[in-house]
Structure formats: structure tokens, C-alpha cells
Amino acid sequence: MKRHLLIFSTLIVIIVGGCSKENELQKSVLLYDDEFPDLPAYSEWGYNTFGVYYDREVFISNNSIVPAKVIVTNNSTSFVLDGQKGNMNYYSDYWNVMSITFKMSGFAPGQYTDLIVLNDTTLDLKNPACQVLLSIDTMVYRANILSGGLMFKRAQNLTVDKNQIEVILSGYFEFKALINDKPVTFSNGRFDVGISPDNFYNY
Amino acid sequence: MKIKFIFILLCLSMGFVSAQEQRQKYIGLETGITFIGNEMKDMDFIRGDIPSYTMGYSTNSLTSLTYRRFIGIKPEIFSLNNKFGIQAGFRFSQIFNSVGKSKYWTNSSDYFYWLYRQEGVNTEYLKVKEVNQTSDYLGIPIEIRYFPIKLDLFQVFIKVGAEINFLLLSKTDIVFHDDAMELYQDDMVKKVGQPNVFSSSIYGAGGIRIGKESKPSISIEACLPYLFLTSESSGLVNPIAGGGFQINLQIPIKTKAQ
Numbered sequence A: 001m002k003r004h005l006l007i008f009s010t011l012i013v014i015i016v017g018g019c020s021k022e023n024e025l026q027k028s029v030l031l032y033d034d035e036f037p038d039l040p041a042y043s044e045w046g047y048n049t050f051g052v053y054y055d056r057e058v059f060i061s062n063n064s065i066v067p068a069k070v071i072v073t074n075n076s077t078s079f080v081l082d083g084q085k086g087n088m089n090y091y092s093d094y095w096n097v098m099s100i101t102f103k104m105s106g107f108a109p110g111q112y113t114d115l116i117v118l119n120d121t122t123l124d125l126k127n128p129a130c131q132v133l134l135s136i137d138t139m140v141y142r143a144n145i146l147s148g149g150l151m152f153k154r155a156q157n158l159t160v161d162k163n164q165i166e167v168i169l170s171g172y173f174e175f176k177a178l179i180n181d182k183p184v185t186f187s188n189g190r191f192d193v194g195i196s197p198d199n200f201y202n203y
Numbered sequence B: 001m002k003i004k005f006i007f008i009l010l011c012l013s014m015g016f017v018s019a020q021e022q023r024q025k026y027i028g029l030e031t032g033i034t035f036i037g038n039e040m041k042d043m044d045f046i047r048g049d050i051p052s053y054t055m056g057y058s059t060n061s062l063t064s065l066t067y068r069r070f071i072g073i074k075p076e077i078f079s080l081n082n083k084f085g086i087q088a089g090f091r092f093s094q095i096f097n098s099v100g101k102s103k104y105w106t107n108s109s110d111y112f113y114w115l116y117r118q119e120g121v122n123t124e125y126l127k128v129k130e131v132n133q134t135s136d137y138l139g140i141p142i143e144i145r146y147f148p149i150k151l152d153l154f155q156v157f158i159k160v161g162a163e164i165n166f167l168l169l170s171k172t173d174i175v176f177h178d179d180a181m182e183l184y185q186d187d188m189v190k191k192v193g194q195p196n197v198f199s200s201s202i203y204g205a206g207g208i209r210i211g212k213e214s215k216p217s218i219s220i221e222a223c224l225p226y227l228f229l230t231s232e233s234s235g236l237v238n239p240i241a242g243g244g245f246q247i248n249l250q251i252p253i254k255t256k257a258q
Helices: A002-016 A112-118 B002-017 B179-189
Strands: A049-054 A057-060 A068-073 A076-085 A096-105 A121-124 A130-136 A139-160 A163-179 A182-195 A200-202 B025-040 B062-078 B084-088 B090-101 B112-119 B122-150 B154-176 B198-210 B217-228 B237-252
Touching (some): A112 A139, A139 A182
Parallel strands (some): A139 B122
Antiparallel strands (some): B112 B122
């Protein structure tokens, strides 16, 4: 009888709590990489972090800015990583807001759960269907990609206590590009972010 | 070092083997508690949740607790000069390990995420408040007490001891954030390690014994340090060292000669 009650209550939770929010999962958990100590270690837990070397500087997620957004509009999808230029430490009282947008034409997921198709997908950023935009403070630059790729190593449909919560996107990226006609290198980029109804936009 | 140890043993045995009819003997009932520092095992099925700053305070990381309580029966036999006592007996002990979420600030949640299952692109976390593991042991303690100060009603002693424990039973319990997830308890418990069948430890202690010689007495002692020789013996965490208290009630055993 007790077992039946538990099964019944589980079903109720699944039906009623179809789209609950997880405050803890939206926070960032930054575990530094041993090999690249300025960057977060690569993970697949939905830690809401990313980081990449921008030449010798670091572009990294922080606790103040939502680290990732997916924006679907006009039959294209933008995967936006928002963070800061420069390391996180107690002594820096100012950092530059920075973002990278990977825009993919011809891919338009209807809802955030459709992002699961990105599992084990690598995009050649030199492909004309891809665009990379850089924003540093108020300036926006379109990167003229010389070479590089964006790899969604893993996309996971995450349920917590049997409730659908988010899709975790984890992977790597790096590219060389001309920005303002100057060559720059983004290397050892990695991301592990959760996309939920809160940071998925379709309009 | 070895020679000193052998010399002490010889002195002790000389005290115990001669003139047996005059030795004091007691039977005692003991109980106590030991708080043990431990090291958390790397549990790769738990979602890490540590501060986002390299030097920041932990607002919501996991903490662990280990303590041990015991009850036992121990006869004690004294040396001729009543300076040394040897105790050996049986001890039932229970080691309680717990891993849970610390809450230094109120805006922190009281649960953590447990990776329950991964199948293809589907990943399931369950919210867990704490994991408790209780292990019951039957042990044999052997202790030597030395009484440097002996007054009529009051004696001070120091003690060294060792014990070997045999695992009787171990039970792991998971406290879920949502009670409905109890269904998955058995599967999850399998991921938590089980303690080894045998464990051993050594310890030192000091205390006072209240009561006249050859009369009922009570001993109260502080045990420090208590060192696990088999740190890897516990399933949930690795106990290392600790300290605690022990109370020992003794009544004398009268022999025909006495």
C-alpha cells in the first residue's frame, strides 16, 4: 500500500510539476582547471560557467551576469555567452563586460528541449551559415573567422526529482579571427551551461 | 624503542603473575562517545557545489560528521602494586557517518544534487538532504591503565588501548528533499560504499577513578587521541582521528582468598 502511495505521489509530482524552477541549478559553480588555472575545468554538470583565452587575456563567466542565452529569431539561433574580460579576483573593482554570440542560420528550435539535437555536434565556424559576434563593453564586432569550431560535446535533458528542468549544453570552442582587421585567437574555450525557459528566447 | 616496550611488558607481567591471590579484580560496564574527524570520499555522483571564488567562504558546500558510541563489558585485573590495571572485554559500538549540506547563510538550500541516472541524452538528478550510514560493530578492546596518583577515594590514571572491531551490520539511509523519491533509495544506496568487515584503532586516555580500593567505583576519562588504523574502513567517509569521553562503572570480584 505504501509503495502504491509513493508511485501515485510520484506521478502527481511529474504531472503537476512539469516545469518547475531550480534556483540552485541557476547559480554558477566555478571549479578551476588544473592545466589552465584561469579557466573553469571542463564539466558536464550544468555548472553555468564558461571560459576561453582571448589571446593572453581571459573571457570568463561570472556570478553577476547570466552566462548563456539561446535566442531564436528569423530562422536562426544565437548561442550567447556573457561574461567579463579579465580574471575574477577580489582586487579588480572593474571589469569589461564581454560577450560572444555564435549565430547559426537555418536552425530554429521551437523550445529549449529541442536543443537536445545539438548533442555531439561540431560546427565549423568558417561555414557561411555561422556568424560570430563579439561585444566588449558597448562595442560590437563581427569576427571574420579564419578557422575554428564550436563543439557541443554533450547535450543533456535534465530532470530533477522527475521534473524537466533544463537542457545542459557542454562543449568546447576555439577560433582564430580578424577583429577590426586584427588577428586574434580564442583558445581552450569550454562551456557548461543550463538552458531553461528562463534563458531561452523565441520570438 | 623496542627494548623499552619489552621492558615495560616484562615489568607488567611480573606484577600480574606473582601472588595471584592478592590481586584486585573488577568487572566493569563502560559506555562512551567519540567524535571523529573524517575525510570525505570523492563521490563522483554528487554535483559539486563549492564557492565560486578561490578564497571564498563556503556558503553551501557539503559537510560530514562522524561519531561513535559504545557500550561494553570489561573485567580488569590489577598488578601487585596496584599501579597497573589490564582490561579486556567485549564492546558493542555504533559508528554514525553523515554527509549533508551545510547552511551558513539562510539563502542557501539544504539539499544537494545526486546524479541518479544517465541514459543517452537523459540525465536525472535527485535532491538529497543528507546521507546517513550507521554501522554496528562487535569489538575486543584491550587497555592498560597506569595510576600515578592514588588517594584513598580518588585516583588519577592514564591509559593506552587498542581495539579490533568486527562489522555486524551496516545500514545506509538517504533523506530526500521530496519524500516521493524514496522509491529510488535502494538503487542509490548501492553507489555508497560499505564499510570493511574489520576495523582497528589505538587510543590514549586520561581520567579519574572515584571509589575506594576493592569497592565499587566509577571512572570518568577523556579519550584523546583516538586513531583509526584502518581509515579506509568506512563506506561513506574515511574516519581519521578524534576524541571523546568514557564512563566505566566497576564492581570488585571477590575471590575465596579475599
